[in-house]
Amino acid sequence: MDDYFFSSRPAFPWxxxxxxxxxxxxxxxxxxxxxxWTYLGHPQATRQRVLxxxxxxxxxxxxxxxxxxxxxxxxxxxxxxxATLLIGVDVSESMTTKDGIGGLSRIDAVRKxxxxxxxxxxxxxxxxxxNVVIYxxxxxxxxxxxxxYEPNVAANAKRSDYGAYFHRTFxxxxxxxxxxxxxxxxxxxxNGERYSAINEAARFGRRGIPVHxxxxxxxxxxxxxxxxxxxxxxCNPSPAFVKNKxxxxxxxxxxxxSGAAVTARVFINDEPKxxxxxxxxxxxxxxxxxxxxxxxxxEYKVRVEVGLDKNDRIExxxxxxxxxxxxxxxxxxxxxxxxxxLIVDQLRWEETFLRDALRSEPRFDVYEVLLQANFAAPDSAxxxxxxxxxxxxxxxxxxxxxxxxxxxxxxxxxxxxxLALQKGVGVxxxxxxxxxxxxxxxLLPISGDQLVDRLDPNTGAPLVGFPAVPTPQGLEKMFRVSxxxxxxxxxxxxxxxxxxxxxxxxxxKLNGYNRLILTDQQRERFTVFAWTARLVGDAVDPSDPxxxxxxxxxxxxxxxxxxxxxxxxxxxKSRWLAxxxxxxxxxxxxxxxxxxxxxxxxxxxWRQCVLWLAYQDEDxxxxxxxxxxxxxxxxxxxxxxVGIKKxxxxxxxxxxxxxxxxxxxxGAKEPNPADLAKAxxxxxxxxxDRDGRTFRKVLFRAPAPGEYFVVVTGPxxxxxxxxxxxxxTAKFIVIADTSDEMLRISADPDFMQRVVAPxxxxxxxxxxxPSFLRQLKAESPPDIGVKPRYYPDWHxxxxxxxxxxxxxxxxxxxxxxxxxxxLWGMV
Numbered sequence: 001m002d003d004y005f006f007s008s009r010p011a012f013p014w015x016x017x018x019x020x021x022x023x024x025x026x027x028x029x030x031x032x033x034x035x036x037w038t039y040l041g042h043p044q045a046t047r048q049r050v051l052x053x054x055x056x057x058x059x060x061x062x063x064x065x066x067x068x069x070x071x072x073x074x075x076x077x078x079x080x081x082x083a084t085l086l087i088g089v090d091v092s093e094s095m096t097t098k099d100g101i102g103g104l105s106r107i108d109a110v111r112k113x114x115x116x117x118x119x120x121x122x123x124x125x126x127x128x129x130x131n132v133v134i135y136x137x138x139x140x141x142x143x144x145x146x147x148x149y150e151p152n153v154a155a156n157a158k159r160s161d162y163g164a165y166f167h168r169t170f171x172x173x174x175x176x177x178x179x180x181x182x183x184x185x186x187x188x189x190x191n192g193e194r195y196s197a198i199n200e201a202a203r204f205g206r207r208g209i210p211v212h213x214x215x216x217x218x219x220x221x222x223x224x225x226x227x228x229x230x231x232x233x234x235c236n237p238s239p240a241f242v243k244n245k246x247x248x249x250x251x252x253x254x255x256x257x258s259g260a261a262v263t264a265r266v267f268i269n270d271e272p273k274x275x276x277x278x279x280x281x282x283x284x285x286x287x288x289x290x291x292x293x294x295x296x297x298x299e300y301k302v303r304v305e306v307g308l309d310k311n312d313r314i315e316x317x318x319x320x321x322x323x324x325x326x327x328x329x330x331x332x333x334x335x336x337x338x339x340x341x342l343i344v345d346q347l348r349w350e351e352t353f354l355r356d357a358l359r360s361e362p363r364f365d366v367y368e369v370l371l372q373a374n375f376a377a378p379d380s381a382x383x384x385x386x387x388x389x390x391x392x393x394x395x396x397x398x399x400x401x402x403x404x405x406x407x408x409x410x411x412x413x414x415x416x417x418x419l420a421l422q423k424g425v426g427v428x429x430x431x432x433x434x435x436x437x438x439x440x441x442x443l444l445p446i447s448g449d450q451l452v453d454r455l456d457p458n459t460g461a462p463l464v465g466f467p468a469v470p471t472p473q474g475l476e477k478m479f480r481v482s483x484x485x486x487x488x489x490x491x492x493x494x495x496x497x498x499x500x501x502x503x504x505x506x507x508x509k510l511n512g513y514n515r516l517i518l519t520d521q522q523r524e525r526f527t528v529f530a531w532t533a534r535l536v537g538d539a540v541d542p543s544d545p546x547x548x549x550x551x552x553x554x555x556x557x558x559x560x561x562x563x564x565x566x567x568x569x570x571x572x573k574s575r576w577l578a579x580x581x582x583x584x585x586x587x588x589x590x591x592x593x594x595x596x597x598x599x600x601x602x603x604x605x606w607r608q609c610v611l612w613l614a615y616q617d618e619d620x621x622x623x624x625x626x627x628x629x630x631x632x633x634x635x636x637x638x639x640x641x642v643g644i645k646k647x648x649x650x651x652x653x654x655x656x657x658x659x660x661x662x663x664x665x666x667g668a669k670e671p672n673p674a675d676l677a678k679a680x681x682x683x684x685x686x687x688x689d690r691d692g693r694t695f696r697k698v699l700f701r702a703p704a705p706g707e708y709f710v711v712v713t714g715p716x717x718x719x720x721x722x723x724x725x726x727x728x729t730a731k732f733i734v735i736a737d738t739s740d741e742m743l744r745i746s747a748d749p750d751f752m753q754r755v756v757a758p759x760x761x762x763x764x765x766x767x768x769x770p771s772f773l774r775q776l777k778a779e780s781p782p783d784i785g786v787k788p789r790y791y792p793d794w795h796x797x798x799x800x801x802x803x804x805x806x807x808x809x810x811x812x813x814x815x816x817x818x819x820x821x822x823l824w825g826m827v
Contacts, residue, residue: 007790008071028065035061049824056817063810072790083130083178085776087149088165089114090186090216092138094745095155097187099218101767106216107155110185113769115151120773128777130180137165139635139737140194144172158635158737160186162755163195166211170203179207180776185214185766188752189744191284193232193251198754205759212761214769217747225743226256227321228280230328233304233631239333240293243340243391246332250287250304254280255743260317263309266291268300268332275309283744292391293334295423299731303329321743330631331731339614340391342384343368344405345398350430353585354396357603358610367392369408371400373434377408385409387419393614395425399432399582402439417443424573426613431514431582446516446526446564446578452535453512465509466532467502467548468562468581470494474529475551478563478608481601497601498550501590508590508598513580516561523556526566531559532580565612575613623728625659625710633737638700642684642712644726651695657684657714659698664707664731671709702734 009015014024035057089110100109114134124130134149135142138157142165162184173179182204190197201211232251240246248266257280264287266274274291287306294300305314305327316323341358345351347370358366367390369381377385384390385408395416397405405412419425420443429436429444436448454464470479481494501507513532531554554561565577584605590598628639644655660679662671682698689695702708709731716726753763764772792802820826 005074005788006071007074008069009794010070011068014068024065024068028061031061031065032058049820049826053817053820053824053826056813056820060810060813060817063806063813067806067810070794072792072794074788074790081129081178083128083180084173084176085124085130085132085180086169086173086182087132087134088169088182088184088186089134089136089149089153090138090160090162090184090188091136091153091155092157092160092186092189093155094160094187094189095216097217097745100216105155106187107153109766110216111151113766114149117770117773120770120777124773124777135165135169137161140164140192140633141635141637142168144169159191160189161192161195162186162188162190162197163192163200166197166200166204167195170200170207173209174203174207179209181210181212181761183212183214183769184755185216185769187217187745187747188213188215188755189746189748190751191253191744197751198758201755202758205761209759210761211756211759212772213752213756213763214766215747215749215752215763216766217745219747219749225321226317226319227253227325227743228257228260228262228306228317229253229255229325229743230304230306233302233328233330235302235330235332235630238630239335239626242293242297242334243295243393244293245290246293248274248289248291248302248304250289250306250328252280252285252287252306253743254283254285257317258282262306262317263314264289264304264306265309265314267303267305268294270301270303272312278306293332295391297334299729300332300334301329301731302332303327328631328735329733331733332630333626333730339363339393339610339616340365341367341394341396341610342387342390342392343396343398344371344385344400345396345430346370346372346400346432346434348399348432348582349585350432350582351398353588353602354398354606357606360603361607361610363616364607364610371404371408373404382409385412387412387415387425392425394428394610396428396430396610397435397439398430399434401434401437403437404434413440413443420574420576421568424615426575426577426610426615428577428579428609428613431512431580435514435582436578444576444578445566445568446518446522448578448580449515449517451512452515452560454535455511462511464535465507465511466513466535467507467509468498468530468532468584469502469548469552469559470498470530470550471528471554472551473527474563477612478529478605479550480608481604495550497597499548501587501598501601502548502550504548508586510581510586511583513560513562513582516564516578516580518556518561518564526564528554528561528564529577530561530563531555532562534558534560573615575615577609577613579609623657623712623714623716623726625712625728625730627710627730627732629732631733631735632702633735634702634705635737638702638708638732638734639697640700640710640730641695641697642728643696644714644716646717652717653686653694653696655714657696657712659684660711661698661700662709662711663702663704664709666706671711676709676711705734705736707731707733 010020010024014020036054091107095107096105098105100106101112102109104112121132124132135144136147136149136153138161139159140161142161169182204211230250230252234249236247236249250264254260260280261277262280263275263277265272266289274289276289278287307314307316307323307326314326316326341364343351343355343366345368351368355366355368358364367384369384371377402413416425416427417440420427427443429439429448433451436444439448453462455462475494479494479498481497502509510532518526533548562581563577563579565575568574568576584602587602588598590601592598622645624643624645626641629636632638640659642657642659643651644657646652659682660676661682662675662679664671682700684696684698686694686696710729712728714726715723717723749763756763762772793799794803796803
């Protein structure tokens with residue numbers, strides 16, 4: 001019987017092949033003969049006594065010999081372990097093509113074959129405990145729990161998404177130990193978009209599960225229909241940053257247009273932004289275009305059109321079935337995050353520490369151009385001085401004058417003036433020997449004068465130190481050093497630290513500054529963020545230390561302005577700063593070596609200057625809505641992450657939220673208020689991601705194609721502890737999942753072979769399925785049984801007392817034999 005077998009595990013040296021066992025039996029025979037000879041002819045031995053003692057001795061010898069061989073009877077107690085055979089049936093529209101066996105439609109031919117195979121399935125279940133699970137698949141929303149095969153199932157799926165089917169069945173069955181195989185029945189016309197069928201099927205192969213392909217339909221059932229269809233448009237990254245780059249990826253299906261030359265155009269809010277030529281190399285094409293992002297944050301509609309470019313218009317190719325599907329739209333969110341900063345200066349300590357302070361902030365992308373006096377600008381610097389191409393948010397000009405800048409790049413100052421006034425680029429000027437010289441008034445509204453300092457004529461050491469005293473406005477913006485960004489300031493902490501910095505004996509003073517000249521009218525229009533003491537003779541005024549208190553307002557009669565700024569340009573959307581200091585790196589020594597107060601104050605000051613110039617200084621919370629898909633099909637479910645950001649940048653998990661999603665009227669930018677009021681709030685779900693962070697989301701299925709508007713409302717926490725009503729919005733587009741199944745109906749054996757080959761599976765036609773199943777049934781899977789049981793089990797950990805009893809038997813036989821010999825005088 002297959003369930004029982006004999007097993008032996010001889011001890012060394014009897015386990016040596018091929019002489020071990022023959023030698024064992026030879027030695028055993030000699031021992032038996034020697035034992036018999038020993039007792040024959042003994043003077044005290046009668047025939048009866050010899051027979052008794054000999055039987056006992058031979059029995060003990062047999063026990064020893066059996067112990068050396070260790071024979072057992074092996075038993076497979078349960079060879080029929082449960083196993084699973086997976087079968088997937090394509091039920092897309094192309095399966096209605098009538099080119100199956102006997103002129104049947106493909107799906108009818110599959111039904112007929114599966115009915116024929118049903119007895120084989122029953123036998124596998126009864127004899128081998130193999131459970132046959134049959135799925136149907138087609139659309140991307142395959143669910144293994146609901147897409148089970150029924151004989152009357154209709155082939156009406158709009159897509160043949162083999163990749164989604166393989167992905168989700170693998171997620172379900174990857175932990176199962178006994179999967180006999182995965183049989184996929186269909187025409188293998190894959191038009192899924194999210195997952196690669198070949199890569200997803202290969203995951204089964206890596207788990208030791210072969211994928212077998214069963215082809216239905218003829219290869220020559222081709223359609224002569226010609227068409228170009230833009231099936232998907234994605235923006236990466238999304239959200240994107242202003243004045244940056246975004247990759248627009250379009251998926252284009254070319255039916256009977258392989259090799260055609262086309263033009264792709266990108267429109268942002270209906271304005272043409274990009275044009276690029278492509279060749280459609282195959283049936284499925286992925287076109288990628290890198291496009292500049294807008295200068296302003298917001299929601300932007302992105303449209304991609306593919307076809308022939310005629311007079312700046314995209315037209316269908318000759319012979320196309322439908323020109324309307326040559327275009328597709330999506331949405332892109334552009335955020336004002338991340339700051340590109342350019343520093344133009346000479347090589348000096350101030351520039352070095354300024355650059356390091358800014359690069360310590362992850363949000364900043366810092367570039368530097370060093371222009372040394374009497375030296376030509378290096379060629380590598382010219383590309384960084386191209387302001388239009390680099391799209392900087394902030395430009396900092398140090399110890400260089402207009403003449404040096406014009407020599408390095410003649411268009412630098414005019415272009416910077418244009419960008420500052422029209423595009424909102426922030427500009428900051430620093431002090432130095434060459435600073436402020438020749439800078440046009442349109443770029444720098446105030447005048448910068450000569451250096452003010454007092455140096456030892458012999459050693460060059462500074463004789464006078466100049467404090468940097470922040471005004472109330474300065475403490476609120478650039479000179480704030482208390483707490484984390486966005487938190488309410490701790491009363492008096494910023495003032496205390498800057499008072500230590502400006503202490504008349506132990507403080508860290510500046511060695512000098514450039515005098516900034518303000519007219520009376522300018523003092524009313526511009527803001528003084530910091531001032532310094534006026535130099536009177538060889539000393540600063542006032543000499544009273546109590547007058548150098550942080551938060552003291554600027555007094556033009558007693559103080560010199562040190563840091564000045566204001567807003568300007570179109571609608572006041574640009575900011576500028578003029579800073580007379582040129583050695584703020586000296587601040588870093590405050591508290592050294594016991595503390596790093598000075599280093600932190602220096603770095604934070606410069607980061608806050610840049611954030612103020614870039615309009616990112618408001619540390620407030622925000623309500624947000626982030627759709628998972630900016631463009632999706634009717635058959636897909638939308639997931640929208642929602643939440644409220646606290647001032648420190650983290651989500652508020654307890655903030656009450658109301659989320660509504662309404663259709664957007666054609667051509668409208670915002671929904672009808674009445675429609676928004678009538679829309680019921682969606683249920684907000686709370687989940688945890690893989691990193692343990694909680695997030696909130698809503699789920700939504702669109703009832704019809706069109707544009708949809710997401711509105712999230714809730715209380716927004718402010719930096720001062722107050723809350724204000726807040727609102728976040730987003731848009732996405734839902735398109736009809738129109739079927740392109742019937743544009744390509746020829747069965748694809750090549751694709752089937754590429755799917756099954758990496759898994760070690762077999763490719764076959766539909767009529768070969770029954771014989772394949774019989775062959776599969778005849779093959780025993782490698783893990784069909786469990787480890788057998790052995791009787792007796794000689795393993796010391798599994799003997800269950802047998803070895804102890806066996807030893808007791810051996811000792812009893814020898815003891816009885818020795819005792820009788822002593823009794824009868826045979827020793």
